[in-house]
Every structure is written in structure tokens, then in C-alpha cells.
Amino acid sequence: MALTTKERMAIERHRMAEQPPDFRNRNFEEVPYGYTPEQAVAEAQRCLSCKKMPCVSGCPVEIPIPEFIALAAEEKFAESARLIKTKNVLPAVCGRVCPQETQCEGQCVRGKKDIAEAIAIGNLERFVADYERENDLMEVLKIQDKNGLKTAVIGSGPSGLTVAGDLVKLGYKVTIYEAFHRGGGVLVYGIPEFRLPKKIVEAEIGALEDLGVKIYYNSVIGRLYKVDDLFHSMGFNAVYIGVGAGLPIFLDIPGMNLNGVFSANEYLTRSNLMKSYLFPEYRTPMIVGRKVAVLGGGNVAMDSARTALRLGAEKVTIVYRRAREQMPARAAELHHAEEEEIEFRLLSSPVEIFGNEGGWVTGMKCQRYELGEPDESGRQRPVPIENSFFEFDCDQVIVSIGGQANPLITKTTPDMKVNKWGYIEVDPWGRTSKKFVYAGGDIVTGAATVISAMGAGRRAAKAIHEDLMKESDETFTQGWW
Amino acid sequence: MYEVLERSEIFNVHKMVIKAPEIANSINAGQFVIIMGSEYSERIPLTVSDWNTDTGTITLYILEAGISTLELARMKVGDSLYAVTGPLGIPSEIKHYGTVVLGGGCYGIGGIYPTARACKEAGNKVIAIIEARYSPMFYHEKELHAVSDQVLYATVDGSRGRKGKVEDVVTEMLEKGIKIDQAFFMGCAEMLERCSEATRPYAIPTKVALNSIMLDGSGMCGACRVSVGGETRFACVDGPEFDGHKVDWKELHKRKRAYAEQEIVVYQSYSHECLSEKKLRGEL
Numbered sequence: 181m182a183l184t185t186k187e188r189m190a191i192e193r194h195r196m197a198e199q200p201p202d203f204r205n206r207n208f209e210e211v212p213y214g215y216t217p218e219q220a221v222a223e224a225q226r227c228l229s230c231k232k233m234p235c236v237s238g239c240p241v242e243i244p245i246p247e248f249i250a251l252a253a254e255e256k257f258a259e260s261a262r263l264i265k266t267k268n269v270l271p272a273v274c275g276r277v278c279p280q281e282t283q284c285e286g287q288c289v290r291g292k293k294d295i296a297e298a299i300a301i302g303n304l305e306r307f308v309a310d311y312e313r314e315n316d317l318m319e320v321l322k323i324q325d326k327n328g329l330k331t332a333v334i335g336s337g338p339s340g341l342t343v344a345g346d347l348v349k350l351g352y353k354v355t356i357y358e359a360f361h362r363g364g365g366v367l368v369y370g371i372p373e374f375r376l377p378k379k380i381v382e383a384e385i386g387a388l389e390d391l392g393v394k395i396y397y398n399s400v401i402g403r404l405y406k407v408d409d410l411f412h413s414m415g416f417n418a419v420y421i422g423v424g425a426g427l428p429i430f431l432d433i434p435g436m437n438l439n440g441v442f443s444a445n446e447y448l449t450r451s452n453l454m455k456s457y458l459f460p461e462y463r464t465p466m467i468v469g470r471k472v473a474v475l476g477g478g479n480v481a482m483d484s485a486r487t488a489l490r491l492g493a494e495k496v497t498i499v500y501r502r503a504r505e506q507m508p509a510r511a512a513e514l515h516h517a518e519e520e521e522i523e524f525r526l527l528s529s530p531v532e533i534f535g536n537e538g539g540w541v542t543g544m545k546c547q548r549y550e551l552g553e554p555d556e557s558g559r560q561r562p563v564p565i566e567n568s569f570f571e572f573d574c575d576q577v578i579v580s581i582g583g584q585a586n587p588l589i590t591k592t593t594p595d596m597k598v599n600k601w602g603y604i605e606v607d608p609w610g611r612t613s614k615k616f617v618y619a620g621g622d623i624v625t626g627a628a629t630v631i632s633a634m635g636a637g638r639r640a641a642k643a644i645h646e647d648l649m650k651e652s653d654e655t656f657t658q659g660w661w
Numbered sequence: 662m663y664e665v666l667e668r669s670e671i672f673n674v675h676k677m678v679i680k681a682p683e684i685a686n687s688i689n690a691g692q693f694v695i696i697m698g699s700e701y702s703e704r705i706p707l708t709v710s711d712w713n714t715d716t717g718t719i720t721l722y723i724l725e726a727g728i729s730t731l732e733l734a735r736m737k738v739g740d741s742l743y744a745v746t747g748p749l750g751i752p753s754e755i756k757h758y759g760t761v762v763l764g765g766g767c768y769g770i771g772g773i774y775p776t777a778r779a780c781k782e783a784g785n786k787v788i789a790i791i792e793a794r795y796s797p798m799f800y801h802e803k804e805l806h807a808v809s810d811q812v813l814y815a816t817v818d819g820s821r822g823r824k825g826k827v828e829d830v831v832t833e834m835l836e837k838g839i840k841i842d843q844a845f846f847m848g849c850a851e852m853l854e855r856c857s858e859a860t861r862p863y864a865i866p867t868k869v870a871l872n873s874i875m876l877d878g879s880g881m882c883g884a885c886r887v888s889v890g891g892e893t894r895f896a897c898v899d900g901p902e903f904d905g906h907k908v909d910w911k912e913l914h915k916r917k918r919a920y921a922e923q924e925i926v927v928y929q930s931y932s933h934e935c936l937s938e939k940k941l942r943g944e945l
Contacts, residue, residue: 459927
């Protein structure tokens with residue numbers, strides 16, 4: 181029996197059960213437990229299936245949201261997951277890491293008054309994808325006949341995996357080159373286990389390998405091969421560059437090279453990829469801080485802070501130059517961090533890191549800020565308050581204030597245009613200035629989200645297909661005549 | 662993948678010849694690889710001391726200094742490494758300098774060989790200077806002799822060559838007025854600093870191959886950052902070779918000791934594991 185709108189409206193949003201804060205802050209297990217099938221159905225029934233589908237317009241890859249929710253409401257969970265996968269190959273990932281409150285859920289009519297009342301689209305996406313995977317219902321996707329064309333994908337992060345998945349289905353031979361010894365890019369080195377269990381990423385990569393995608397690990401392109409080598413010696417017809425995050429930025433203040441100062445990339449890579457939270461069984465060491473300061477206000481800062489806590493820190497403080505409302509982190513991450521009693525020192529920025537004789541961090545000095553006029557991003561610009569400083573003790577500092585473009589590939593591909601910051605210039609479909617070379621994700625946009633990188637990958641796969649088909653038609657015609 | 666084809670040991674420096682044809686094909690003098698013995702291992706950077714494109718192999722000399730190198734040292738012919746990533750870093754700048762001095766200690770005795778060879782091929786007069794505690798500790802000599810006009814030795818106990826270290830030989834040369842157009846040094850950070858100090862008064866262009874702590878090796882993490890001429894540089898992508906007269910050695914020495922305490926923890930746990938293994942096998 182279909183519910184009436186009134187009945188649907190009467191159902192309250194289902195929160196996902198979670199590990200309690202004072203328990204989870206000392207383990208690396210995932211925080212939310214996930215919906216039960218009953219909760220998922222009930223949550224799905226809250227959707228009004230509105231004609232305008234504002235949620236879809238809020239989604240960077242235009243998942244048919246009301247349709248997948250309707251399937252979930254009918255308990256057709258696997259079908260629901262498969263429908264999502266027509267637009268998004270990694271729903272179990274995106275359900276967990278997308279900033280839904282600024283995307284789909286942010287547009288939901290039920291969240292107009294209070295965002296907390298929007299349909300829990302992310303939770304539902306996660307549930308149906310988990311259901312499909314955990315019940316071994318993952319479908320081996322149909323692949324078109326091999327078309328004899330070879331494509332190389334550099335980087336196995338969200339955008340690379342998307343491109344690889346799309347192209348292999350279209351009949352291309354796809355080879356991924358990954359710099360690390362494991363695949364997944366930021367999904368494995370960056371996002372912690374407690375937010376995205378690595379078995380999910382492994383399952384997704386396994387599914388791609390089942391489709392015939394070949395992954396070469398330990399392959400740093402730009403050093404092992406140049407992009408031109410991929411065409412000339414290796415015979416690839418197109419190359420996609422999705423190498424992601426670049427070089428970490430450190431502040432230009434005294435003390436940045438003291439022991440105990442890490443980039444968030446290093447800190448998280450040690451803990452996540454190298455599993456140093458399982459030291460000494462895993463050999464990569466990690467220094468456990470007692471009082472840890474994290475600089476920055478994005479998801480990576482929250483991940484670093486919460487990792488520090490789980491590794492055994494007594495106190496973790498986030499130091500951020502702007503106000504809480506301006507933090508770029510997902511609402512859920514901020515909420516979780518606050519629940520876990522991470523301290524926030526807002527409108528503050530360090531001016532010096534103090535160290536001892538042995539070269540170890542002992543504390544920092546910060547300047548206080550206030551909000552001024554809006555800047556080009558529309559956020560009120562933080563302005564330093566003169567002569568307003570404070571100091572506090574810490575023995576570790578994790579710098580999470582963003583990065584700059586990694587030059588390994590661009591420097592060795594001089595005929596491909598980059599902008600003044602070193603990011604690769606592309607057209608809306610991911611075409612670079614170099615023929616048959618495409619790019620997407622953070623190496624084009626600078627630090628952004630998993631879903632936007634996936635969207636870029638999807639568009640690039642279309643462009644690659646279009647360009648190569650056109651080219652092979654021409655070759656065919658020429659050969660014929 | 663990455664099968665160990667040859668193993669030998671000269672005191673606690675372990676020679677390992679590894680199957681890695683792609684790396685052998687693309688590597689140049691001065692570059693390094695990052696290896697992992699097993700999936701539990703650390704990623705550790707190692708200079709490649711030789712390679713052979715015909716056999717598709719690379720040669721590494723590994724100084725057994727901590728748990729990760731100890732575990733590598735236990736690997737035998739026929740075993741495979743879990744990961745070998747490379748080539749990494751910027752190759753040595755090779756050109757016609759005139760007279761080139763290459764100083765190596767420890768793993769650097771093998772490590773300087775590719776740069777010496779490349780310098781020789783570029784028409785330079787090549788003088789290799791190698792140091793060890795005492796004479797039986799030298800290795801890779803035949804190869805080094807083949808590409809050098811002169812190989813000079815320094816030993817702490819005086820059992821071969823000059824009593825002393827590389828920098829003593831360099832200083833002696835410079836005091837005698839021997840012209841050096843370019844110097845390269847490879848070895849522990851302490852040796853690199855001493856050698857740089859030896860060439861500084863004579864303003865000899867000096868490149869040192871830094872071995873700071875690394876993780877990814879592709880510039881992503883910044884663990885290997887060093888101050889060179891007041892600027893922060895990443896040894897993995899901007900190096901490994903830097904101007905030895907501009908490196909902030911004090912900072913580098915401190916940064917290299919960052920994990921000293923953890924090294925002990927992991928070592929203890931390792932010995933404990935060994936004990937339990939032995940107990941299981943009934944050997945204790």
C-alpha cells in the first residue's frame with residue numbers, strides 16, 4: 181500500500197546508530213553501524229518523490245535519487261544499488277564521504293526548514309550499496325566486445341577508478357598505474373578506516389579487476405614512464421591523469437621542520453595506508469602525541485584530529501583561522517569531532533611553533549583573528565587582531581591547510597598546458613591541451629571532493645570514447661579508401 | 662614480481678639483486694627506489710647501486726641498521742619483495758666537469774658507483790674515495806676500479822689506505838693543491854656533513870645524496886623535508902642530491918632521529934616474536 185504524503189511527512193528522519201563517542205575514540209572501527217533493512221525502508225518512505233527532483237540537481241553525478249529511494253522503499257535493495265551504479269560506480273564510498281548537506285540533501289524539500297529533516301539520502305545510498313556487497317549480490321556488469329583500443333589511467337583514486345570502470349565497460353583495454361602498493365588513492369591513504377572501511381575499497385577494486393582492468397602498483401608515472409612513453413613505447417591510445425593531491429603546504433613560520441610537525445598527508449598515510457595504528461605488527465612507526473594541535477578546518481583536519489585521538493592522544497585541538505560556520509568539513513565530521521571532545525580554537529592562526537633542544541615540538545603561539553569583509557569565495561575574510569596572541573603546550577602539530585600541484589607528471593609533459601598554480605588545464609570534458617591526454621580530480625581542481633573527482637572521471641571517459649571512436653572511424657575510412 | 666636473484670653479505674651490508682626490469686630500463690645514476698619486504702614492512706628508500714637491462718635486474722646494498730633492514734637481510738634467493746617503487750628522485754647531473762671526486766661510506770661505497778660510471782662516460786677524470794672501519798669491509802671494488810681513474814681508500818684503523826675517513830683524504834688532496842671540479846658524496850648524514858665541511862673552504866661544488874626519512878617518495882607527504890639555503894625542499898622529488906654547503910645539517914640530524922624510540926620498541930617486539938617462534942618450534 182502506497183503511503184499518503186501526510187503519512188510520509190509524519191515519519192521522522194532515522195539517525196544511524198553509532199558507536200558512543202567515549203568508546204569509539206579509542207578504536208578504529210567504523211563509527212556509524214548502518215541502517216537495519218527496516219530502518220532503510222522507513223527512511224525511504226519519507227521521500228515524497230517530488231516531480232522537480234531538486235536532490236538530483238544537487239548531485240554532481242546526477243544519481244536518479246527518487247527512483248533509487250523508491251526501490252529501497254520496496255525492499256528492492258540490490259536493484260536500488262544497481263540503479264545508483266548507472267551513475268556512480270562507488271556508492272558505498274559516496275554514501276559515507278559525500279558532503280550531502282551541501283549537495284542532494286541540501287536541496288531536499290523536506291530539509292527546507294531544517295536540514296536535519298532532509299531525507300537521509302547518503303545513509304540510504306550507503307545502506308543499499310552495503311546490502312548488495314555484503315549479500316554477494318554485486319552484479320558482474322555487462323561489457324561490450326573488446327574494441328582493440330588501449331587506455332592508460334594514472335592513479336587509482338576516485339576519478340581513476342571511475343574512468344577505468346566506464347572505459348572497460350565500453351570495450352577498452354584499461355591499465356591503471358598506481359604509485360602506491362595498494363589501490364584506491366585517497367580512499368586508502370587519506371580517509372581513515374573509522375570513516376571508510378578499507379574492505380569496501382578493496383571490493384570495488386576487485387570488481388574492476390574482475391572486469392579485466394589491469395593494475396600496476398608501485399608505478400610512479402613521470403619517473404618510471406613519461407606520458408609520451410605510454411603512447412609511443414607502450415602503445416596506449418589515450419591517457420587519463422588522475423594523480424590527485426599534490427605537495428603538502430607548510431606554513432612559513434618558525435618551527436615548521438621540528439620533529440612532531442607532520443603534514444596531514446604524512447600523518448594519515450602512516451596511519452591508514454601503512455597501518456601504523458597497528459604498530460609494531462606493521463613496521464611503520466608513528467609517534468603518539470599527548471597534546472596534538474591540528475591546523476585547518478576541512479575533512480582532512482577532522483580525520484587527522486580523530487586519528488590522533490584514537491592513537492592515544494590525551495587532548496586534540498583544532499586551530500582554525502575562520503569561524504565554525506566557515507569550516508569546509510562535512511557536517512557529520514564536525515559533529516563527530518565535537519562529540520569526541522576535540523577542542524576547537526577558532527579564529528586563531530599559529531605564528532610560531534616552539535621546540536626544545538632535541539628538536540621536538542613543545543608548544544605554539546597563535547594570533548587571534550576576527551571576521552572582516554567577504555572575500556572572493558564569499559566567506560568573511562579573517563583579519564588578524566593586532567597584539568592579540570596566546571600560547572599553549574602541544575607535542576605534535578598536524579598541518580592540514582591544503583596542498584599545491586604535484587609537478588611529477590606536468591614537468592615531464594611540457595607540451596601539456598597547466599595554469600599558473602601548476603594544475604592541469606582542461607576543457608569541460610577533461611581534455612587537456614595535449615591530444616588524447618585527459619585529466620580530472622584534484623590535479624585539475626585543487627583539493628576537492630571524492631564525488632566531484634568521480635564526476636570529472638565520468639565526463640573524461642565520455643570524451644575519451646568520443647574522441648577515439650572518431651579517430652578510429654577516420655583511420656578506418658582512410659584505410660578503406 | 663621483484664624476485665631476489667642474488668644475495669651476499671659483507672659484514673652487515675647486504676647485497677641484493679632483484680628482478681625489476683621496468684626499473685632497470687628507466688633508471689639513471691643517482692636515483693633510488695623505495696622497497697617493502699612484506700606487506701607489513703616500512704617503505705624504505707635505497708640507492709640503486711647498479712642495474713642490468715639485459716637481465717632486467719637492479720642491485721641494492723642494504724645496511725642492516727634497524728628492524729626493516731634486518732627483515733630484508735633475512736630474505737633469501739628465490740624470495741620476492743612485496744613492493745619496489747622507482748626510479749625516484751632526480752638523477753645526478755652528469756656533464757664534463759673535469760676532475761670529479763666521489764666519496765662513499767657504508768652503503769654509499771656501492772651507491773656512488775652509477776654516478777662514477779656516468780661521470781667517466783662523460784669524459785671526466787674520476788677519483789673514487791671510499792671509507793670503512795677496516796679493510797675487509799670494502800665491497801663493489803672491482804666495479805668501482807673499472808670506472809675510476811683512481812680509487813683511494815680510508816680506514817679508521819689504518820688497515821688500508823689512509824688512516825681516517827673520506828674527508829681526510831679530500832682535505833689532503835686539496836692541501837696538496839689537487840684541483841677538484843665537482844664532488845659527490847654518499848653515506849650517513851654525519852659523513853656527508855664532514856665531507857661538505859672539507860670542501861667548503863676551497864669552494865668545491867659539492868653534491869650530497871640525502872637519505873632523510875621518506876614515506877611515499879613522490880612528494881605527497883613532506884616527511885623528507887630538509888632546509889637547503891633557508892628553503893624547505895623535499896628530498897624525494899627535489900633531491901636526493903643537494904648542495905652540501907647549503908644543507909641545514911643540525912636540523913637534518915635531529916629529523917633523522919625522530920623515530921629512534923619506536924625503533925627500539927619494534928626491535929624488542931621482534932626479538933620477542935623470534936623467541937615465541939623458537940618456543941613453538943620447540944627450540945627453547
